[in-house]
Amino acid sequence: MIQYDKENMRVFQSSLYKTTSAVIELNEAIVMTDPNWLPQEVDEIKAYVNQIRKNRALYIIYTHSDFDHIIGSGAFPDAIVIASQAFNEHKQKDEAINKVHAFDQRYYIQRNYKPEYPQVDYVVSKDGQKLILGKSTLTFYLAPGHTNDGLFTVIEPAGIFLSGDYLSDVEFPFIFDSYLEYLKTMNKAKDIFSLHSISVHVPGHGHTTEDKTEMEDRLKFAQAYLDQIIDMKENMEEILKGRYIFFQGMKDIHVENQQLAFNEIKQFTLHSKETLYD
Structure with a gap:
C-alpha cells in the first residue's frame, strides 16, 4: 500500500480508485487523513499508526464526507477528529454510512469495527483557521465544489498540502456540489501555493508529488477544464482521454x-438579471 514514505510522512494507497491516506508524524502528535478502503488496508494503516504512535494523540482530518473517505472511521475510536463545519452539520449522515454498508454488502466484506459517521471534535468554520500542535501549525481552508464540506489543510513547517479530492493526477474535477x-x-x-511554501502535495486520489511543476500543472489543468466545459467543446473528451488512463470509467x-x-x-x-431589474 505504501505510495510515499519519506521523513515524517507515509502515504498509503488503496487498490480502489488510488485513494490515499496520509500518516504524518509530528513531535507532539500523529496526523492522518481519510483511512480507507478495504478491511486489510485499514488494518495496515492502523498497524503502522500503532507502531509509531508512542502515546501521542492521534488526529484524523476528514477531507470531506464521501463514503469512501469516512469508511475507516470506526477503526480509530480514540482519534481527535478534524473536519469542516459543513461536514459536522451534514444533514444526511445516515445516508453516508448506508453507502458504506451497501458497499460491504455488495462485495461480501466483513470488518472488525463498526463503520460510523465521524463525530467532529475540532470544527473548521473559516479560511485560515489554525491549529497549533507543538512546533507545527495546521492551517485550514474551506474547499466546497466537489462536495460542499471539503477541507484543505497545510502543515508547516513541513510544507505538506493535503487537498482531498482536488488537484488529482488521475481524476479531472468531479463536481458533485x-x-x-x-x-x-x-x-x-x-492562493495557498502563493502564501505557503509547499514542499509536498497529497491528493485524495492519485500520486503524492514533490515536483512544483507538477503541482502547478495539476492546478492549471483543473482551471482550464472548468473554463472549457461550459463551452461543451467536442475535443475535451479527447484531451481527457489522453491525460487520464481511466477516463472511460469516468466519462x-x-x-x-x-x-x-x-x-x-x-x-x-x-x-443576476432579475436582481438588476429589481
Whole structure:
C-alpha cells in the first residue's frame, strides 16, 4: 500500500480508485487523513499508526464526507477528529454510512469495527483557521465544489498540502456540489501555493508529488477544464482521454459536470438579471 514514505510522512494507497491516506508524524502528535478502503488496508494503516504512535494523540482530518473517505472511521475510536463545519452539520449522515454498508454488502466484506459517521471534535468554520500542535501549525481552508464540506489543510513547517479530492493526477474535477464554488476553490488553491511554501502535495486520489511543476500543472489543468466545459467543446473528451488512463470509467462524470455547470451558469445569469431589474 505504501505510495510515499519519506521523513515524517507515509502515504498509503488503496487498490480502489488510488485513494490515499496520509500518516504524518509530528513531535507532539500523529496526523492522518481519510483511512480507507478495504478491511486489510485499514488494518495496515492502523498497524503502522500503532507502531509509531508512542502515546501521542492521534488526529484524523476528514477531507470531506464521501463514503469512501469516512469508511475507516470506526477503526480509530480514540482519534481527535478534524473536519469542516459543513461536514459536522451534514444533514444526511445516515445516508453516508448506508453507502458504506451497501458497499460491504455488495462485495461480501466483513470488518472488525463498526463503520460510523465521524463525530467532529475540532470544527473548521473559516479560511485560515489554525491549529497549533507543538512546533507545527495546521492551517485550514474551506474547499466546497466537489462536495460542499471539503477541507484543505497545510502543515508547516513541513510544507505538506493535503487537498482531498482536488488537484488529482488521475481524476479531472468531479463536481458533485457546485461549479461556481469549485472555481472559487481552485482560486483558493492558487492562493495557498502563493502564501505557503509547499514542499509536498497529497491528493485524495492519485500520486503524492514533490515536483512544483507538477503541482502547478495539476492546478492549471483543473482551471482550464472548468473554463472549457461550459463551452461543451467536442475535443475535451479527447484531451481527457489522453491525460487520464481511466477516463472511460469516468466519462459519465464528465458529461454530468457539463450539464451541472451549464444549468448553474444559466440560473446564475437569470438571477443576476432579475436582481438588476429589481
